[in-house]
Amino acid sequence: MSYKTIIVNLAVDANPTPIVKLAAELARRFEAHLIGLAAADVPPLVATDNGLVYEGEVMQIQRTEIEKRLAELREDFERLVPASISSEWVQYICGPTRALGLVARSADLIVTGEGGENVFRALDIASLVLGAGRPVLVAASNAEHVLGKTVLVAWKDSKEARRALSDSLPFLAKANEVVVATIQADSGQDVRNELADVAVFLEQHGIAARTEVIIGDADGDRLVAFARSIHADLIVSGAYGHSRLREWAFGGVTRTLIGESGINRLLSN
Template sequence: MSYKSIIVNLTVDASPAPIVKLAAELAERFGAHLVGLAAADVPPLVATGDGMVYEGEIMQIQRTEIEKRLAVLRAEFERLVPTSITSEWGQAVCSPTRFLGVSARAADLIVTSEAGDNVFRAVDIGSLVLGAGRPVLVVTNNVDHDLAKTVLVAWKDTREARRALTDALPLLAKANEVIVATIDTDRDVRNSLADVAVFLEHHGIMPRTELIAGEADGDNLLSFARSAGADLIVSGAYGHSRLREWAFGGVTRTLIEASGVNRFMSN
C-alpha cells in the first residue's frame, strides 16, 4: 500500500512554503501525484451596527481580493514543487471545507495545516475528517519536512482506530520508531495491543506497545507523545456524529484543537 495521489490544502491567510515543501517531500517519498488546492469564500450578507449590509459591490471587491490571493498561491505552489513530481492545481471561491471534501475523492491522502477561526477562509478540520472519506494529515505551522520519524498510534479497539492504523501504514513503514499506546482501562483493549503489534509486524513494522498511565484524556495523550519524542500522532476520529467521539472519548476534540503536533486522523 502507498499514497499515489496527495492533496495539499493551502490556506489563503498563511504562507504556503512550509506545507507545500512538506507535501512535495511526501509526494517524492511515495512516488505520488501532488494536487494543490486553495479556496476561500465571501461571507454572506450581514447587517452592521449601523443597520447597513454588505451589498453587491463590496462582495465583488472581496471576491476579487480572494481571486488575486488564489493566483499568488498557485504561482507559489508551481514554483515550490520540483519538476520531478507530477502536479496540478485547483482553486475556487467557495467554502474551503466543502471544496476540499469534494476534491478528496481523487486522493489517497489530504494534507492540511492547523485550522483557523474563520470558516470562510480556513478548513474546519472536524467536518473534513468526518466527511472526506480519506485520511487527513494535519501539520503544524512550524512542521519539520522530515515527517514521521517517531509515530505514536493512539489505539482503542474501534472501527475508526483500525481504519486509521491501516490508512497510516505507508507512513508507519518509513518511520524510525512506531509506538502503539492506549490509555483505555478495558482489559480486552489492552490485550488487543498484542494483536496490533502482530498486524504491523506482518507489514514489516516492528512497533513497541505502551500502556499510558493516568486519566483517559487528550492532554494525557499529548503529554505522552511529547515525552516519547513523537512528531506524529495517528488516531481514529468520530463515529457517525460529532457528538460521539470514539478515539479515547474526548481525545478527538483535543487533537483537533491542539497545536504544535502533527496529527493523522481517519474516520
C-alpha cells in the first residue's frame, strides 16, 4: 500500500511555505501526485450600522479579495513544488472544509496545518476527519517535514483505531521504530494479547513494532507526553466523535490531539 495522491490544504490566512514543503517532500517520498488546494468563502451577511444585512457591493469586494489571495497561493504552490513532482492546483470559492470534502474522494491522504474558527476561511479539522473518509495528516505548527522515524500508534480495540492503523501503513513501513501503545488502568494478559495481535498484523506487512501499555486513565496529555518520551514525531490515532445538534462531541484523547500543535498527527475515522 502507498499514497498515490496527496491533497495539501493551503490556508488563506497562513504562510503557505511550511505546509507546501512538507507535502512536496511526502509526495516525493511516496512517489505520489500532489494536489494543492485553497478555498475561502464570502460570509452571506455583513455588519453595518443597521445590523447584519445582505450587501451585494461589499460581498463582491470580498470575493475579489479572495480570488486575489487564491491566485497568490497558486503562485506559491507552483513555485515551491519541484518540477520533478507531479502536481496540480484546485481552488474554490466556498468554505475550505467543504472544498476538501469534495476533493477527498480522489485522494489517499489529506495534509493540512492547523484549523481555525472562521468557517469561511479556516478548516474545521474535526468535521474533516469525521466526514472525509480519508486519513488526515495534521502537521505540527510550521513543520516543513514529517520524518516519521519514530511513529507512535495509539491503540484502542475499535474500528477507528483499526482504520487508522491500515491508513498509516505507508508511514509505518518507512519508520525506523514503530511503537503501538494503549492506555489502560492495568496491564492484564488480555491487553497484552491484544497488542500482540496488532504487532503480528504489522509483521505480516513487513513492519517490526514494539508494544507498550501506558498505565492510567485514557488521557490525551498522557499520550502526548509518552510520544515525546520516545521522541516520536508522528502520532497515529483513530478519531472518536459524533455530532449532536450540529456540534461535534469528542473523546478526551481525540480532543487533545486535534488541539495539539507541537507534533504531527495522522487521524482517521
